[in-house]
Amino acid sequence: xxxxxxxxxxxxxxxxxxxxxxxxxxxxxxxxxxxxxxxxxxxxxxxxxxxxxxxxxxxxxxxxxxxxxxxxxxxxxxxxxxxxxxxxxxxxxxxxxxxxxxxxxxxxxxxxxxxxxxxxxxxxxxxxxxxxxxxxxxxxxxxxxxxxxxxxxxxxxxxxxxxxxxxxxxxxxxxxxxxxxxxxxxxxxxxxxxxxxxxxxxxxxxxxxxxxxxxxxxxxxxxxxxxxxxxxxxxxxxxxxxxxxxxxxxxxxxxxxxxxxxxxxxxxxxxxxxxxxxxxxxxxxxxxxxxxxxxxxxxx
Amino acid sequence: xxxxxxxxxxxxxxxxxxxxxxxxxxxxxxxxxxxxxxxxxxxxxxxxxxxxxxxxxxxxxxxxxxxxxxxxxxxxxxxxxxxxxxxxxxxxxxxxxxxxxxxxxxxxxxxxxxxxxxxxxxxxxxxxxxxxxxxxxxxxxxxxxxxxxxxxxxxxxxxxxxxxxxxxxxxxxxxxxxxxxxxxxxxxxxxxxxxxxxxxxxxxxxxxxxxxxxxxxxxxxxxxxxxxxxxxxxxxxxxxxxxxxxxxxxxxxxxxxxxxxxxxxxxxxxxxxxxxxxxxxxxxxxxxxxxxxxxxxxxxxxxxxxxxxxxxxxxxxxxxxxxxxx
Numbered sequence: 001x002x003x004x005x006x007x008x009x010x011x012x013x014x015x016x017x018x019x020x021x022x023x024x025x026x027x028x029x030x031x032x033x034x035x036x037x038x039x040x041x042x043x044x045x046x047x048x049x050x051x052x053x054x055x056x057x058x059x060x061x062x063x064x065x066x067x068x069x070x071x072x073x074x075x076x077x078x079x080x081x082x083x084x085x086x087x088x089x090x091x092x093x094x095x096x097x098x099x100x101x102x103x104x105x106x107x108x109x110x111x112x113x114x115x116x117x118x119x120x121x122x123x124x125x126x127x128x129x130x131x132x133x134x135x136x137x138x139x140x141x142x143x144x145x146x147x148x149x150x151x152x153x154x155x156x157x158x159x160x161x162x163x164x165x166x167x168x169x170x171x172x173x174x175x176x177x178x179x180x181x182x183x184x185x186x187x188x189x190x191x192x193x194x195x196x197x198x199x200x201x202x203x204x205x206x207x208x209x210x211x212x213x214x215x216x217x218x219x220x221x222x223x224x225x226x227x228x229x230x231x232x233x234x235x236x237x238x239x240x241x242x243x244x245x246x247x248x249x250x251x252x253x254x255x256x257x258x259x260x261x262x263x264x265x266x267x268x269x270x271x272x273x274x275x276x277x278x279x280x281x282x283x284x285x286x287x288x289x290x291x292x293x294x295x296x297x298x299x300x
Numbered sequence: 301x302x303x304x305x306x307x308x309x310x311x312x313x314x315x316x317x318x319x320x321x322x323x324x325x326x327x328x329x330x331x332x333x334x335x336x337x338x339x340x341x342x343x344x345x346x347x348x349x350x351x352x353x354x355x356x357x358x359x360x361x362x363x364x365x366x367x368x369x370x371x372x373x374x375x376x377x378x379x380x381x382x383x384x385x386x387x388x389x390x391x392x393x394x395x396x397x398x399x400x401x402x403x404x405x406x407x408x409x410x411x412x413x414x415x416x417x418x419x420x421x422x423x424x425x426x427x428x429x430x431x432x433x434x435x436x437x438x439x440x441x442x443x444x445x446x447x448x449x450x451x452x453x454x455x456x457x458x459x460x461x462x463x464x465x466x467x468x469x470x471x472x473x474x475x476x477x478x479x480x481x482x483x484x485x486x487x488x489x490x491x492x493x494x495x496x497x498x499x500x501x502x503x504x505x506x507x508x509x510x511x512x513x514x515x516x517x518x519x520x521x522x523x524x525x526x527x528x529x530x531x532x533x534x535x536x537x538x539x540x541x542x543x544x545x546x547x548x549x550x551x552x553x554x555x556x557x558x559x560x561x562x563x564x565x566x567x568x569x570x571x572x573x574x575x576x577x578x579x580x581x582x583x584x585x586x587x588x589x590x591x592x593x594x595x596x597x598x599x600x601x602x603x604x605x606x607x608x609x610x611x612x613x614x615x616x617x618x619x620x621x622x623x624x625x626x
Contacts, residue, residue: 143583276443
């Protein structure tokens with residue numbers, strides 16, 4: 001029942017912080033390039049059905065055509081338009097990157113913060129589990145699990161990547177939590193009778209936004225590369241159109257021999273560009289959490 | 301001493317957990333990998349009762365007692381009996397692994413060492429000459445190369461240098477005509493075949509070492525003892541190498557130990573692209589052939605070698621940095 005607001009209200013603190021963070025990232029030259037490239041891919045993914053010249057699964061064209069005015073990047077061995085597949089492929093990569101990156105970030109935040117806060121036996125148990133996940137080699141584990149779940153779709157790939165990829169972030173967040181735990185504001189909250197979950201997620205968590213954001217982009221980069229690798233090995237759903245499956249079909253149809261270099265070159269380049277853009281954004285985020293790494297500061 | 305006992309105990313516990321995970325994985329999966337495996341195996345001929353028992357010990361019996369299976373499985377692991385491969389029937393898994401291992405150890409091992417040395421030195425240089433092209437080139441170039449999907453880098457090199465320019469062989473570790481032996485011609489042939497995979501792994505792994513070393517060294521360069529050394533007029537190169545780099549190298553050294561443990565796992569995708577007959581390629585063949593025993597054995601071996609490397613790094617770290625021993 002509040003009256004309609006007339007004056008512009010100041011932003012809530014969380015949003016203001018986000019805006020400040022974005023501004024810091026934007027002033028970082030490398031990070032700005034990263035944001036622009038990522039933005040382009042997002043636009044490409046969202047508008048794919050309208051931008052792509054053909055349906056990506058339309059295989060009514062000539063097979064293994066070289067680039068031409070009708071098909072800028074040529075066609076696949078099955079007679080599909082490479083450019084259209086490339087544009088639609090952005091959707092899968094972004095979905096997996098942000099999906100798996102997001103899920104593993106959430107897991108690492110919950111586990112990392114609790115791990116840093118609790119003492120005694122529960123802490124030791126978490127310590128063991130996280131270290132176990134850290135030492136088990138990720139790619140082989142992903143390959144083994146994906147092989148057993150071989151008829152799963154893209155959601156299986158996302159789950160596999162998220163489950164194998166959260167431990168590193170949890171460890172980083174844990175050490176930060178452990179150091180914040182002794183600070184006065186946490187002590188004050190504890191003495192005023194706040195309960196542990198509230199202290200962890202309302203008092204400590206907001207101080208780690210930049211670390212979490214950095215962890216998210218790192219996890220998203222790893223997820224995009226892992227997805228491409230798994231699909232290239234033929235472990236994903238090879239009927240969907242993604243950059244990884246494009247490379248899988250390119251290799252299985254001997255694109256190397258027929259000289260379809262665009263089919264080989266373009267999907268990998270897109271994966272590399274997308275992953276690079278996320279890494280570049282992380283340079284800017286590193287600058288927030290560690291001012292010594294900021295551009296322009298000499299560090300000495 | 302307490303520190304080393306602790307690390308040893310942790311190693312034993314993780315080893316047990318990894319072995320158990322390897323036991324549980326196929327049993328947690330929907331469907332019955334064991335049934336599927338036996339069905340696949342029976343295409344090659346009649347399945348003996350013995351083989352069936354071995355398969356079930358590794359992958360699970362639909363309605364057997366889990367504890368009995370676990371005991372059988374542990375007994376098999378202890379006697380290093382990993383059963384018979386399906387994809388390469390009737391070769392035993394251990395023989396296949398023993399054949400593939402030397403290729404991976406030599407190729408990936410040498411590349412890992414080279415990459416660590418070159419990358420760390422470049423990182424020192426980048427941090428020391430911060431803000432110049434010597435910083436920008438390896439940092440930006442390195443992080444760009446790291447984001448390349450490395451199987452794609454392999455594919456490009458293979459396509460342009462192998463298929464288009466015909467400069468390098470496109471498959472395998474030896475020419476079909478070469479009889480592997482210990483003579484000069486064989487070595488040249490092996491190096492020639494390893495050149496492309498090695499190059500790919502080198503350029504895609506350099507960036508991580510460069511960035512790790514650079515960032516660690518930027519932090520140590522800001523420390524008081526470095527400023528003090530500079531103020532005392534100690535030559536720049538001495539300050540960089542003996543005062544800053546020496547302390548900054550510890551995190552990279554940990555990474556190096558882990559990377560050495562990862563050598564056994566090989567570079568699965570790179571080996572697959574070049575058809576290089578190492579462990580990674582064997583794992584790929586196991587996966588595509590749904591060869592569960594082979595896959596399980598390789599996975600276990602990769603995990604165990606990482607664990608052993610981890611233990612060694614912890615021990616080394618305890619010796620190098622007394623603070624960790626508290």
